[in-house]
Amino acid sequence: MRGVLENTTVRFLARRLAYTAVVLVGVMVVVFSIVQLVPGDPVRIALGTRYTEASYEALRAASGLDRPLWEQFVGYLGGALTGDLGVSFRNGEPVTAVLLERLPATISLALAGLVIGLAVALPAGIYSALREGRLSDGIVRIASQFGVSVPDFWMGMLLITLFSSVLGWLPSSGYVAITDDPLEWLRRVTLPAITMGIVAGSIMTRYIRAAVLDVASMGYIRTARSKGLAPKVVTFRHIVRNALVPVLTITGIQMATMLGGVIVVEVVFAWPGLGRLVFDAVASRDYPIIQGAVLLIAVMFLLINLLVDVLYAVVDPRIRLS
Amino acid sequence: MSAVLSVRDLGVTIGRSTIVDGVSFDVQRGQTLGIVGESGSGKSMTVLAATGLIDAPGAVVTGASRLGSTDAAGLDLVAATPTQLRRVHGDRIGFIFQDPSTSLNPLLTLERQLTEGPEAHLGLTRRQARSRALALLDSVGIPNPSDRLAAYPHQLSGGQRQRVMIAVALACDPDLLIADEPTTALDVTTQAQIIDLVRGLQEERGMAVVWISHDLGVIGQVADDVTVLYRGEAVEQRPIVEVFDEPRHDYTRTLLDARPVLGLATPAPADPNADVLLSIRDLDVSFPITTATGKSTVHAVRGASLDIRRGHTLGLVGESGSGKSTVAGVLTGLTEPASGTVTLEGRDIFGRRGTELTQLRREISMVFQDPFSSLNPRMSVAEAIAEPLRVHRLAAGAKGRRGRVEELLELVRLPREFADRFPHELSGGQRQRVSIARALAVEPKLMILDESTASLDVSIQSQVLELLATLQQDLGLTYLFIAHDLAIVQQMSHEIAVMRQGEIVELSSNERLYADPQHDYTRTLLAAIPPERPRAAASEA
Numbered sequence: 036m037r038g039v040l041e042n043t044t045v046r047f048l049a050r051r052l053a054y055t056a057v058v059l060v061g062v063m064v065v066v067f068s069i070v071q072l073v074p075g076d077p078v079r080i081a082l083g084t085r086y087t088e089a090s091y092e093a094l095r096a097a098s099g100l101d102r103p104l105w106e107q108f109v110g111y112l113g114g115a116l117t118g119d120l121g122v123s124f125r126n127g128e129p130v131t132a133v134l135l136e137r138l139p140a141t142i143s144l145a146l147a148g149l150v151i152g153l154a155v156a157l158p159a160g161i162y163s164a165l166r167e168g169r170l171s172d173g174i175v176r177i178a179s180q181f182g183v184s185v186p187d188f189w190m191g192m193l194l195i196t197l198f199s200s201v202l203g204w205l206p207s208s209g210y211v212a213i214t215d216d217p218l219e220w221l222r223r224v225t226l227p228a229i230t231m232g233i234v235a236g237s238i239m240t241r242y243i244r245a246a247v248l249d250v251a252s253m254g255y256i257r258t259a260r261s262k263g264l265a266p267k268v269v270t271f272r273h274i275v276r277n278a279l280v281p282v283l284t285i286t287g288i289q290m291a292t293m294l295g296g297v298i299v300v301e302v303v304f305a306w307p308g309l310g311r312l313v314f315d316a317v318a319s320r321d322y323p324i325i326q327g328a329v330l331l332i333a334v335m336f337l338l339i340n341l342l343v344d345v346l347y348a349v350v351d352p353r354i355r356l357s
Numbered sequence: 358m359s360a361v362l363s364v365r366d367l368g369v370t371i372g373r374s375t376i377v378d379g380v381s382f383d384v385q386r387g388q389t390l391g392i393v394g395e396s397g398s399g400k401s402m403t404v405l406a407a408t409g410l411i412d413a414p415g416a417v418v419t420g421a422s423r424l425g426s427t428d429a430a431g432l433d434l435v436a437a438t439p440t441q442l443r444r445v446h447g448d449r450i451g452f453i454f455q456d457p458s459t460s461l462n463p464l465l466t467l468e469r470q471l472t473e474g475p476e477a478h479l480g481l482t483r484r485q486a487r488s489r490a491l492a493l494l495d496s497v498g499i500p501n502p503s504d505r506l507a508a509y510p511h512q513l514s515g516g517q518r519q520r521v522m523i524a525v526a527l528a529c530d531p532d533l534l535i536a537d538e539p540t541t542a543l544d545v546t547t548q549a550q551i552i553d554l555v556r557g558l559q560e561e562r563g564m565a566v567v568w569i570s571h572d573l574g575v576i577g578q579v580a581d582d583v584t585v586l587y588r589g590e591a592v593e594q595r596p597i598v599e600v601f602d603e604p605r606h607d608y609t610r611t612l613l614d615a616r617p618v619l620g621l622a623t624p625a626p627a628d629p630n631a632d633v634l635l636s637i638r639d640l641d642v643s644f645p646i647t648t649a650t651g652k653s654t655v656h657a658v659r660g661a662s663l664d665i666r667r668g669h670t671l672g673l674v675g676e677s678g679s680g681k682s683t684v685a686g687v688l689t690g691l692t693e694p695a696s697g698t699v700t701l702e703g704r705d706i707f708g709r710r711g712t713e714l715t716q717l718r719r720e721i722s723m724v725f726q727d728p729f730s731s732l733n734p735r736m737s738v739a740e741a742i743a744e745p746l747r748v749h750r751l752a753a754g755a756k757g758r759r760g761r762v763e764e765l766l767e768l769v770r771l772p773r774e775f776a777d778r779f780p781h782e783l784s785g786g787q788r789q790r791v792s793i794a795r796a797l798a799v800e801p802k803l804m805i806l807d808e809s810t811a812s813l814d815v816s817i818q819s820q821v822l823e824l825l826a827t828l829q830q831d832l833g834l835t836y837l838f839i840a841h842d843l844a845i846v847q848q849m850s851h852e853i854a855v856m857r858q859g860e861i862v863e864l865s866s867n868e869r870l871y872a873d874p875q876h877d878y879t880r881t882l883l884a885a886i887p888p889e890r891p892r893a894a895a896s897e898a
Binding site: 168273 | 450474511
């Protein structure tokens with residue numbers, strides 16, 4: 036029966052999709068309002084102190100800010116849906132192009148960070164929960180508390196000092212696209228990914244530990260033990276599978292957070308991702324870029340939530356077949 | 358004849374507290390040992406320790422528990438290694454637990470849950486294990502077993518889940534079946550079916566059964582011998598009929614006297630001509646329910662009508678999901694009805710706003726089922742009881758409220774000093790008395806008792822029921838008594854309404870309902886109640 040999309044699953048996914056669309060429109064309203072809500076005139080800010088009335092009017096008209104509000108919104112909405120997010124105030128480049136240029140750097144870093152985070156968190160969280168109260172559990176808990184508490188810029192600097200300055204194993208910064216040179220990409224992504232992975236992994240370790248402990252106390256785990264099953268069968272088939280359901284949520288949130296660009300990490304490692312883009316755009320009040328980046332980050336957030344919901348349905352028959 | 362399980366001087370301690378103290382028993386092939394006791398008496402702990410399945414952190418087990426076998430020595434389950442235990446768990450010993458909604462893995466198909474035991478112990482292939490699973494589902498009375506193998510637990514009813522659990526326990530044809538409160542979470546009619554099923558399977562397979570229950574009525578239906586546990590000690594161990602007929606220990610006598618039995622007691626008579634206090638006409642309630650996959654409507658109550666006279670108790674009985682608590686929800690304004698009218702002293706209770714609504718909340722008060730969750734853990738007893746006094750301005754100032762709180766505590770037979778205690782310092786029975794005091798604080802016209810004694814031990818339950826009866830006499834209270842136990846309803850109610858799937862199928866006086874039930878469903882319910890005398894007594898006669 037698995038693999039066949041049951042009617043209920045389709046309905047479930049349709050509902051989630053509709054929900055995603057509604058939230059997306061809400062996000063667009065908010066993003067659109069950014070320009071309306073900022074104090075002062077964005078065009079004046081964009082032009083700085085030296086401009087003529089003519090250049091002011093030209094930019095205003097080019098940005099569409101001279102039209103009525105609703106018309107601006109419809110225009111924005113239509114533009115956004117067709118991939119036109121306006122042009123950067125700073126250099127006149129199309130926002131969409133700027134974003135797309137930055138996206139691969141951020142996505143590849145986020146995925147690498149998530150892989151490292153999960154590679155740490157899954158074994159550590161499961162192991163620590165199964166040995167609750169023992170020394171090894173204590174060590175994992177203290178280590179994950181440390182990982183959550185240490186600021187990421189400091190962790191990044193520490194890693195740079197050790198691995199590039201002292202040992203000289205890895206470059207301290209810079210980005211090479213994975214499509215250009217996979218090996219060089221790997222060398223350069225390692226340190227920022229570890230920095231992000233330690234934070235995300237520490238958070239997820241705590242969640243996984245709690246989820247495993249919660250499941251381990253359930254009646255069906257006692258049933259599994261009462262069948263005389265081998266400990267690893269009880270652990271993996273019964274405990275971990277059930278614990279993964281809540282863990283999916285936190286993994287999705289971590290992934291989405293990383294996709295939003297961990298600004299500090301990208302700045303420390305000179306990684307040309309979305310985080311740095313937003314950082315620079317805020318500094319120069321480049322509103323179209325800020326708007327576009329916020330919208331893109333929100334869309335990725337929603338897509339990941341949708342993905343998590345789909346995975347829920349895959350993992351949990353109560354959602355798939357209710 | 359050698360015993361299947363022979364337990365000697367079993368003890369369990371956790372830290373400095375002794376949970377089980379020197380318990381010994383034997384179970385023979387084809388025999389059922391009942392272990393009975395109230396919550397905290399150590400019943401489950403005894404059996405889990407004796408079978409090596411104990412998982413309480415820090416528990417230390419002493420004594421011996423020998424699983425008999427054809428080779429002379431057998432295996433001492435207390436001293437056995439984890440590997441030795443795993444070899445007998447699920448193979449020679451099968452387990453059924455209390456709550457079928459949590460004892461099956463929600464993510465695995467029934468097939469997987471039924472086959473993993475035989476695959477591990479009997480070395481069956483997937484295919485052999487599958488046909489064994491089919492036969493097992495069939496033997497526990499699951500219809501269309503071949504369709505059901507691919508189902509998940511949430512697609513079954515509670516009774517069916519417990520049948521599957523029994524199939525899991527029997528998967529490797531064990532010598533010993535441990536049944537830990539296997540019917541406690543089930544409705545009375547389902548309970549009767551499960552008891553019959555286990556008895557039938559036992560006769561067929563000749564296994565030994567250890568059946569744990571707090572309910573002497575159930576134990577009477579299943580057991581040959583019984584061990585009564587009290588505070589971790591076996592205070593009485595004899596054949597079931599002897600225990601029922603000539604209990605030797607005081608505690609056994611208390612248990613026997615406190616258990617609700619049909620036909621033993623009826624309430625003090627109430628004035629048959631008293632005026633109608635509450636009148637429900639053609640009440641319909643439906644809920645839109647939203648699941649992960651969409652919306653649907655559940656008709657919780659359909660066309661219900663009843664009257665409650667002042668000073669009377671109306672018993673509302675039914676199994677889970679019958680809609681009885683929904684009626685309570687409507688009366689307290691927590692649930693909106695779809696149609697119908699409800700009047701209190703002739704005035705409509707719906708559509709009231711502002712002070713009228715506040716007034717209604719004073720006139721109808723409620724005592725809930727679970728004494729552990731219905732009191733705010735951060736409020737002292739005095740604060741909990743005084744809250745309605747404050748809201749309805751029923752006592753003058755803090756001093757007046759304190760005085761009234763103490764009066765109310767006295768009314769529910771609790772010492773005044775309890776006013777400054779917090780819920781966690783009280784037992785279940787004491788908490789329920791506090792809940793009753795809180796409900797009485799507003800001097801309600803109608804008190805709704807929604808399964809108010811269902812989660813209490815029988816000895817405590819009988820005391821609380823007695824208190825409620827006395828309060829009714831002294832204060833002229835009117836009760837809506839919602840319960841699933843027909844014996845308790847008989848003891849408390851003047852009139853009785855039987856609900857099934859949202860409908861009132863029978864409404865009649867106490868005397869008539871029990872003497873001459875009109876509806877089939879009422880008869881089924883009555884027939885499902887374990888009789889006063891144990892089954893073994895009937896077969897001897």
